[in-house]
Amino acid sequence: DQQVKQNSPSLSVQEGRISILNCDYTNSMFDYFLWYKKYPAEGPTFLISISSIKDKNEDGRFTVFLNKSAKHLSLHIVPSQPGDSAVYFCAASESGGSNYKLTFGKGTLLTVNP
């Protein structure tokens, strides 16, 4: 059973526009959420995180929004740049003793066209 779902395998956006990547989760014990970016033949790089006590966290061009009632989070990239083209993974962590463990979605391939 997939607890973290990224329903869009791919997304294509024009340079300068907004990219919106979506993620849904089913486990109500998740209380910390992260986004990672991955280029081919490289390891994932941590981008931004959000705790369930917040509904928004911003870092430069990247903003993550969390809607707990809908069990949904999204990553906004504004403005999108060609260098943002990568696979983006959503991940979630439970509260309590297993909080070191991350559950990942299957990823969304973002392509930013010049």
Next chain:
Amino acid sequence: DVKVTQSSRYLVKRTGEKVFLECVQDMDHENMFWYRQDPGLGLRLIYFSYDVKMKEKGDIPEGYSVSREKKERFSLILESASTNQTSMYLCASSLYGSRREQYFGPGTRLTVT
């Protein structure tokens, strides 16, 4: 900056061989992890370790074992490699505590023929 290094970027092994993948982190992190990444399946946790000599199974431990003799080093062992273990293997580390970000190495692309 956290540095996680993996012993090889690319590896080709034959079916039945014993394979060792090594990972070293330089930030004194308590937790270390091994994942595999396959197209359409995302990252799946194989094993993790929260302390020296301590290990726990992840979601897909079958066919793998691990070793952590020193805090900075975490090894993944394929006792008898099979073709279905052809994959990208990723090591990660994290601090114990409320910050849950994991930091990843560059990955090892293993091909078993």
